[in-house]
Amino acid sequence: xxxxxxxxxxxxxxxxxxxxxxxxxxxxxxxxxxxxxxxxxxxxxxxxxxxxxxxxxxxxxxxxxxxxxxxxxxxxxxxxxxxxxxxxxxxxxxxxxxxxxxxxxxxxxxxxxxxxxxxxxxxxxxxxxxxxxxxxxxxxxxxxxxxxxxxxxxxxxxxxxxxxxxxxxxxxxxxxxxxxxxxxxxxxxxxxxxxxxxxxxxxxxxxxxxxxxxxxxxxxxxxxxxxxxxxxxxxxxxxxxxxxxxxxxxxxxxxxxxxxxxxxxxxxxxxxxxxxxxxxxxxxxxxxxxxxxxxxxxxxxxxxxxxxx
Amino acid sequence: xxxxxxxxxxxxxxxxxxxxxxxxxxxxxxxxxxxxxxxxxxxxxxxxxxxxxxxxxxxxxxxxxxxxxxxxxxxxxxxxxxxxxxxxxxxxxxxxxxxxxxxxxxxxxxxxxxxxxxxxxxxxxxxxxxxxxxxxxxxxxxxxxxxxxxxxxxxxxxxxxxxxxxxxxxxxxxxxxxxxxxxxxxxxxxxxxxxxxxxxxxxxxxxxxxxxxxx
Numbered sequence: 001x002x003x004x005x006x007x008x009x010x011x012x013x014x015x016x017x018x019x020x021x022x023x024x025x026x027x028x029x030x031x032x033x034x035x036x037x038x039x040x041x042x043x044x045x046x047x048x049x050x051x052x053x054x055x056x057x058x059x060x061x062x063x064x065x066x067x068x069x070x071x072x073x074x075x076x077x078x079x080x081x082x083x084x085x086x087x088x089x090x091x092x093x094x095x096x097x098x099x100x101x102x103x104x105x106x107x108x109x110x111x112x113x114x115x116x117x118x119x120x121x122x123x124x125x126x127x128x129x130x131x132x133x134x135x136x137x138x139x140x141x142x143x144x145x146x147x148x149x150x151x152x153x154x155x156x157x158x159x160x161x162x163x164x165x166x167x168x169x170x171x172x173x174x175x176x177x178x179x180x181x182x183x184x185x186x187x188x189x190x191x192x193x194x195x196x197x198x199x200x201x202x203x204x205x206x207x208x209x210x211x212x213x214x215x216x217x218x219x220x221x222x223x224x225x226x227x228x229x230x231x232x233x234x235x236x237x238x239x240x241x242x243x244x245x246x247x248x249x250x251x252x253x254x255x256x257x258x259x260x261x262x263x264x265x266x267x268x269x270x271x272x273x274x275x276x277x278x279x280x281x282x283x284x285x286x287x288x289x290x291x292x293x294x295x296x297x298x299x300x301x302x303x304x305x306x307x308x309x
Numbered sequence: 310x311x312x313x314x315x316x317x318x319x320x321x322x323x324x325x326x327x328x329x330x331x332x333x334x335x336x337x338x339x340x341x342x343x344x345x346x347x348x349x350x351x352x353x354x355x356x357x358x359x360x361x362x363x364x365x366x367x368x369x370x371x372x373x374x375x376x377x378x379x380x381x382x383x384x385x386x387x388x389x390x391x392x393x394x395x396x397x398x399x400x401x402x403x404x405x406x407x408x409x410x411x412x413x414x415x416x417x418x419x420x421x422x423x424x425x426x427x428x429x430x431x432x433x434x435x436x437x438x439x440x441x442x443x444x445x446x447x448x449x450x451x452x453x454x455x456x457x458x459x460x461x462x463x464x465x466x467x468x469x470x471x472x473x474x475x476x477x478x479x480x481x482x483x484x485x486x487x488x489x490x491x492x493x494x495x496x497x498x499x500x501x502x503x504x505x506x507x508x509x510x511x512x513x514x515x516x517x518x519x520x521x522x523x524x
Contacts, residue, residue, distance in 0.1 A: 026409060026424035035460050038412035068412075305418045 004117045004124045005297055008135040008172045014179040020296055021143050027295035030067060031288070041070035044101040044302050049075045049091070049116070050127070051082075051107040056263055056287055057127050057136075061104045064294035068303070073100070088112065092119045101302050105129070110168075123301040131166050131227070137262055138172035140293040142180055144286050145217060148258060154181035159211050160202075161187040161243060162221035162270050165194050166228065169262045170221055174202060185211055188221075188243055191232040208243050212252050219260045220245055220270045240269050250275045258282055342498055342515040348473070348491060351510035357488035358387070361470055362394035364486050369437050374465070375403040376436045380410060380454055381425035384442040386505040387472060391441060406430035408440070410453035434462040439486075443501040445471040448480035473512060475499050 004010065011017050030038055046065040048058055058074075065072045075095065077083075082091060088107075095103060102123045105113040110132035117124040128134040142153070149156050158177055164170045164186050174184055178201045185203040186193065193204060205211060212218075223239065233239045240246070245259065250272070259271070259280045267273040276283060349357065366372050372395050379388030385407040396402035411417075411424040440454050451469055458467065470486035475493040489512070493499060497516040504510050 023424060025427050026411075029427035029429070030412070033461070038460070039456075040412035040417060299424075303417050304423060305416075305421050 003301070004113075004126075005135050005301065006113050006117060006124065006126045007133050008138050008175045008179075010135070014181075017139070017142065017176055017179055020139060020293075020300065021146060023300065024139075024143050024289070024292050024296040027067075027299070028289065028292040030295070031292050037067050037069060039069045040299060040303050041065070041068040044068075044070040045073060045099070046070050046102045046104065046298065046302075047073045047075060047095055047100045047122075048104040048127070049095065049106070050104075051077050051112070052128065054106055054127070056290070057106065058104075060287070060290040061125075061127065061136075061294050061298075063291045064298055067291070068295055068298055070101075070298065070302070088115065089119060092116050096120045096122060102298065125297060125301070128168050130168065131171075132168050133172045134168040134262075135172050135176075136290070136294055136297055137169050138176035139297070140286055140290040141169075141173055141219070141260060141262070142176050143293050144260070144282050144289045145258070146180075147285075147289075148282070149216065152181070153177070156182045156217065157185070157215045158182050158217040158219055159185045159187050159208075159215040160219045160221065161208060161245070163192045163223050163228075164188055164221065165192045165232075166224045167221045173219065174200060178202075185215065187211060189233050189239075208245075208249065209252075212249055213254065215257060216254070217258045217260060218245060218253065220265075222262065222264065223266055223269055236269050244269060245271045245275050247272050247274050250278070250280065253280075260286060263287065340517045342517050344513055345497065345516050346514045347511065348489060348499070348514055349510075349512035354472070354488070354510045354512065357472065358390055359394055361486045361488060362391050363398075365391065365439055365468075365470065366395055366399055368468075368485070372399045372401055372403045374435070374437050376406060376431055376433055376438050376464075377403050378406040378408050378430055378433075378438050378440050378454075378458065380408055380440060380442045380450060383501055383503050383506055384408075384440075385426070386503045387443060387470075388439075388441040389505075391439075391470070404431040404436075406433075408454055408457055410450060410457050413453040413456040415449060415453065428457070428461075430458075430461050432462060433458065433464045435465050437466045437468065438464040439468045439470050441470045443472045443503075444499050445469070445474045445482075445484050445487075446477055446499075448478045448482040451482050452480050472501060473499050 011020055030036055048061055050058055062072050100122050103120060104125045104127045105116050106127040107129050110130035112129050113124055113126040126133055126135055146153060160170050177184055187205055187208050189206060259275060260282050261271055265271055265276055369375050377388040377392050379385035388405050392403050392405040407429045409424050409426055409428045411422050414422055468485040471484045472488040473491050474484055474487045475491050477495050497514055500513045500515055502509055502511045
């Protein structure tokens with residue numbers, strides 16, 4: 001039984017991931033109803049504890065909890081006792097003492113949600129920890145892609161382009177997509193690749209133009225300017241010229257190649273505005289599916305009463 | 310969700326929350342359930358459904374306003390069969406929907422509850438909805454279905470059709486259309502098989518040997 005969702009590995013490989021994606025279908029239907037709300041998690045309380053800025057992930061979890069009739073509380077670092085110097089441990093113990101059922105954690109330090117899980121009696125969901133993992137993003141990406149290329153993703157060729165080094169999305173996506181049978185290529189300047197890729201089930205190249213015509217999906221990562229504290233590439237303009245998905249590059253892809261991005265997008269840097277708004281782009285669908293995926297995760301942890309995954 | 314998975318869930322559901330030790334008993338040295346009676350074979354089952362199809366049309370003076378809503382898993386298959394049956398003797402085929410009641414159950418958190426499939430229900434406002442399920446036991450699934458339906462619209466009336474009514478109601482509910490009233494012990498198990506889900510048609514009554522249940 002899943003008690004926490006800290007890593008995509010917690011789902012126990014392909015079967016667990018696929019079960020969670022199957023489950024998400026039921027919740028997607030709920031989000032499309034005239035009254036998109038079911039009483040499944042009435043009386044449960046979900047707290048979001050975000051030490052980093054976020055709009056979509058925080059709102060997505062909040063919408064997911066509310067559509068399941070759970071109560072939501074927000075712990076926003078900028079207006080809280082953290083400003084007075086409270087430690088993560090004390091904050092978690094305080095939240096725990098209020099009697100909550102799940103804590104959704106985003107933190108700049110890799111592993112912070114694991115520490116929170118060891119301190120808390122609630123279920124902990126990792127909503128992004130440093131450069132480590134972002135498991136619900138990987139689930140919503142896989143769910144979105146499966147709706148277009150599924151049900152099986154075996155042999156689907158995906159290029160993950162850009163700042164892999166600082167990307168927790170890339171780490172979780174590589175695990176999930178690999179488990180689901182996809183063939184992965186990481187594309188970007190060597191300075192934006194992780195220092196070691198031992199054991200990663202991926203090909204690596206610095207030449208985006210070389211892979212354009214071969215792939216079924218181009219997954220663009222955001223250039224995380226807030227995490228880049230040194231000159232890893234000469235300029236944003238040069239980055240865009242070599243690794244940005246421009247209109248010209250998009251025209252050299254196969255007609256049915258899909259474009260994904262975890263958001264928020266830097267239009268004109270990693271993706272051209274025209275490409276982001278084109279029919280290839282799954283970006284807004286990713287956001288819509290994110291709510292359904294997070295409903296499935298919250299339900300599995302708090303409502304299922306047993307081992308669904 | 311694999312068919313086997315769904316089948317397991319249904320088997321638990323038919324036993325219901327009144328037998329909390331059922332799983333533990335099965336896991337331990339408890340006696341294996343044995344087949345007691347063949348209640349329906351494929352032909353009996355077909356005849357029962359044909360009769361229910363006629364009763365639905367008779368009661369509602371036609372099928373124009375009728376929406377058949379099956380409850381996952383086997384109720385959905387039964388609702389489709391009733392719809393096809395009605396189409397053979399009426400001008401119009403009634404709309405058919407599928408309803409998942411997992412989110413509305415009253416035992417969430419007490420035992421494993423899994424959604425079995427996405428709800429797909431046509432517009433029910435002003436219509437006569439016939440909820441269709443395989444076995445009526447405690448009535449808790451039907452109650453959850455009423456709640457689930459209520460959020461999808463305001464039907465003019467709601468009726469309940471079941472293949473087997475096995476008694477042991479825990480809520481003030483009754484079925485409008487019944488394939489077979491089957492007196493059972495609460496420890497027994499009514500197993501409905503449908504070709505769409507299980508490969509063939511039939512209804513059997515299973516139970517553990519009597520003397521060992523007493524102990």
